[in-house]
Amino acid sequence: MRHRDRRPGLPAEVAAAGLIDEYRVRVHPVLAGGGEIRSRNRWPVCLASCHGIVRLGGERVRLRGREPEDWEAFHAFDEDSEAVRNGWRLEPPRSVARAKKETTEDAEKEWDLDEFSLVIVTKQDDAPVGSINTHTVDRLHGTFSYGIAVGTPHHRKGYASEAIVLVLRYMFYERRFQKAEAWVYSSNEASLALHRRLGFVEEGRRRRSRYANGRYDDEVLFGMTVEEYTERYA
Ligand SMILES: CC(C)(COP(=O)(O)OP(=O)(O)OC[C@H]1O[C@@H](n2cnc3c(N)ncnc32)[C@H](O)[C@@H]1OP(=O)(O)O)[C@@H](O)C(=O)NCCC(=O)NCCS
Structure with a gap:
């Protein structure tokens, strides 16, 4: 036994x-x-x-767990309506007290091995620049999705690209998933360009599937298999 x-x-x-x-x-x-x-x-x-903790670090960024002190950086990111709308959905403004409470609760949460949220920090000074999380994890079929957001002042420095490649490496090579998927709003030019540039395959489009900023938007599905990842990044 x-x-x-x-x-x-x-x-x-x-x-x-x-x-x-x-x-x-x-x-x-x-x-x-x-x-x-x-x-x-x-x-x-x-x-x-x-049985240790995987180190997720690249040339520019490192991914780490959320700490209570991160509340200020994320509170500032949350006030950037355009970026938040592109990433997920807008909510009414939050108080500082609630931002602190939520960040502390997040920091203390027990994460699943496959479904987690990490802070993207710069390698240089450990400053939080964004976050990346996995979701819609399907262990039977070996597929998962992720969401990513980088604060506007930190855009176009290669942070999102590196964070995505790191998370995919962990999910493919440590957790044995076989395919990553990302849904991108069709008005989100930055994310469409990012996923094309990373080598994701455009697999489909859900028409008029979200409402924001006074209009309906499509969602574009991107996918990358472990073989495609290996060929490009291993
Ligand atoms: C999309 C997002 C994550 C990109 O983050 P980033 O760190 O700026 O991305 P990178 O620096 O890694 O960009 C890599 C490539 O993607 C493309 N790209 C990124 N932003 C772009 C933009 N605004 N316009 C055109 N191309 C863009 C470029 O090809 C870029 O390479 P280059 O800078 O050498 O030309 C960021 O704009 C963001 O957080 N937006 C708000 C939330 C969001 O949209 N999340 C994604 C939801 S699916």
């Missing part, structure tokens, strides 16, 4: 090596000490890397 343990989050190497009891007992001390344990046949099992 020990060898067949399939509980979520249990590293396959640990299960295969029959180290489940040892893993359960020693995982915290080992992680704290950054060490490793060895199986009875001396096969090394590095717990810090097989």
